[in-house]
Amino acid sequence: MAQVNQGVRETVYPQAAQTFYRTLSQIAISAVTPIAAVLVALAFGAALLWLNGFNGSDIVTVMIFGSFQDMRSVGEILLKATPLILIGAGLCVAFRCSIWNIGAEGQLYAGAIAATLVGTSFTGLSVWVHVPLVMLAGALAGAAWAGIAGYLKVRFQASEIVTTIMLNYIALILTSYLVTGPMRDASAAYPQSARLIREAWTPRIVSDMRLHIGILVAIVLAVALYIFLQRSSRGFALRVVGLNPHAARYAGMQVARNVMLAMCISGAMAGLAGAFEVAGVTHRLYQNISPGYGFEGIAVALLAGNNPLAAIVSGGLFATLRSGSEVLQITSQVPQVLVLVIQGIVILSVVAFAKLRDILRIVA
């Protein structure tokens, strides 16, 4: 097969094939760091288990392979991966622009609230109208919530790190108020909103699995963001602003507009993730609708090296780890919080390996 390819390269499409191979090898090289980082983290996790009297090898046999028992468990992993990919890919754009949006969690809640409002009103719409409407509402609300922080940064130089963290709390408290107060389903004992109208539910891919079309939307959007960042002039401007805002300003780029754009894109993606959680998974708004997807999304983006395309893989990986930690607890009674330790080590290892690669490059 290799020979055939070589023939193609030499005769038919020399240019394109060369680019293709170069890209492929680039991907292979850039994949080394994250893979090594994950291995280090798993080794650390195994050591932690072993030191504390658990079976260390469980981390591979149960946590990684145990998550893939059947189609349904794979579906569940993809279901978890959906918000992580959406948020992670969105944050890649913000981080590329050097915007430290720590507020994806709050933006997710903003999206979930808006999706619930739209999904519980407007009876009689067709699925083809209501489903996109819910998604749109979620994305817009997320973008608006992030936009507050963006505006404060652009207009008042308020640190987005602080404002997005504050907005996280405010969104969580707002949700708590809404589901115990005005949006509460009076008939239910548990504080929750009314159930979304069936036409607003995100359609499932297979009828007896919970996996919904959100995963496809997430992948498509991640690819789109990759193309936007790498191929469009606006994406280029965002990256330049991230690398050097002063240079960008000299080059006539509008820093403020790019900052707002990066903030709103990442917010819209998080808001969409919130909309899918409500419309595709729980069908109601609860106080604790996200188990910290917004924070995990930060790790997803970092592991992906702020590349939206790679966020698809790292989002899938983090979903697998999370799923696996649940299986691990069921089978071996290992505290599920182990997954946080592993995630933390993954990030640190990525950082360390990236540095190591730089050093090796300098030496070579």
Place this chain on the structure above:
Amino acid sequence: MDDMMFLTFLATLAGAAWRLATPLIFASIGEVFSERAGVLNIGLEGTMLVGAFCGFAAAFATGSVPLGLLAGIAGGMLFGLLFAFFTITIKADQIVVGAALNLLGMGLTAFLFRTYYVSTGKGIEIAQPVHIPFLSDIPFLGEAFFRQNLIVYSTVLVAILASLVLFRTSFGLTLRAVGEHPKAVDVAGRNVAAYRYGAVMVGTGLAGLGGAFLTLGHSNQFVEGITSGRGFIVLAVVVFARWSPIGAFFVSLLFGLFYALQLMLQAQASIIVPYQVLQALPYIMTIITLVVLRGKGAAPSKLGQPYEMR
């Protein structure tokens, strides 16, 4: 509410505010040092949890509160060493490493607590309130300010000391210069990295102390996630306080005040405002402050940037 009731209410409020502010005061003063030297540590939530856990574990084993506090500080500093290594020596992005340390701190403390202390359910002896002679007998004021434990009193001392060190010593001067003009410090023959390590150690040591206060000076147990987001609030306090230790002291008090007020007003049946409004108030206020006190102002100009030595 009659006047006497109101005064009691205020006295209780002030006392509670100070206690609720205590962990914030320690951690935010620490973070002032760190940020003044140009290092932004968003991993404080994890650091405080490590302090709370180490403090609890040491006091559990030895039965001594002072040893527990030392362990809390040591635990925080050990965690800080990790942060410093990655951000200063390896020059990795401070936000990235901070985010990782939050995950690590939450995960490790919960994992270890669950593995070793779950079944005991036992608590520890905590620091007891010390009534200051005469002063504690002053009506209302005495209750509010002079019947706290030593850890709470020490916040005043720490704030003053921190302010003196930062603004009146050559160490403090150099430390601030490291955050503003690291190149100048480097040219003058001082080691920028060493100062940054020092600042991070002070910062995480105090954050560890703040965490340890929760388990040794207030509750007598460790609970997973006991910091309940205080590590993030600290970041807001520091900005709000314009990177000043004394400012951090008072802004922390303000946050404590809001927190206490929120709890106390809920208990008043006559208040009709949803309690969530009160819960959200400190966060909204922080944002407003950022807008009002706009501009870079006192923010260290090299905050968040690794320094490449020549």
Place this chain on the structure above:
Amino acid sequence: MKFSRRLFLEGVAALSIALAIPAIAQADDFKMGLLVPGSVSEEGWNRIGFNALKGVESQLGAKISYVELQQNPASFEKAFRDYASQGYKVILGHGFEFQDAALEVALDYPDTYFLISSSSIHEGNVIGLNTDTSQPFYLMGVIAAKMGKKAGLVGGMEIPPIQQAFAGFKNGAKSVNPDFPISEAYIGNFTDTTAAKEAALSMISQGADFVVPNASGATVGGYQAIAESGKDVRSFSIFSDFTPVAPNNILGLYVADYAQGVVEVVKSIKDGSPPTENVIFGLKDPKVMSFTFRDDGPVSVPAEIRAEVKAISDKIAAGEIKTGGE
């Protein structure tokens, strides 16, 4: 390339067989799973569910397993399916919030029994188990109104088990004195012991002399506040024994041996005669719900009040007094 892919597939197949074998070997065991909405490491609600599971293990010889789900509704259904597909006969969802997910999954697994704590459902193989906490709290309310001037209730979040308990307390107190003042505060989470302590302290400073905290992991903070406020403040220990924390203040203990109740129900399932309606544990089940007074404390409940409480308790057990609801 083809070869390596086949190798990979074979490897995966071999691995899944290896993983499946133990599952097949254990198929005959009677297995019970538990879903809890938080950490079992905390004294409180989640520990109660865990103890129930342990009870079934020790008394019925079942193989057990549990999973903590951090109150995230999205993961409930998956956890139910995981257990059901692994041949678990009984799965206890420890909390009302698990009900919707159980109903969904139950259709696919008709041979598995889904027990739901603090729920009053009975639909096919989904059976609600409710410990009516409003009953013992009603008794505490009666005692508070008879012995104290003002009561304070510190809650975690506004969720049904806590609202139900507090409603019982208020109804009990009002049955003695319709104007008895009661203040109520929620700390907004279940982890912040510091907030629970300060909330209790502030209530005490505003005149409350009978305070009951109910905030899962953060509960202990409330008892500390009570202990530090001197012996004029009274309390009752709930769910677990908190007397070591506040030895001078706790008048008695309400301990729910939910485990015993669950063991009875699971035993009936194991024996092939599952409950025909939803199960409510209350003061009528002394094995499950024990309400006792302390005699070793500095202050104890006078004999005549104890007699009255006993009489009320009997009436509640007989269904003559309704304790819950606003």
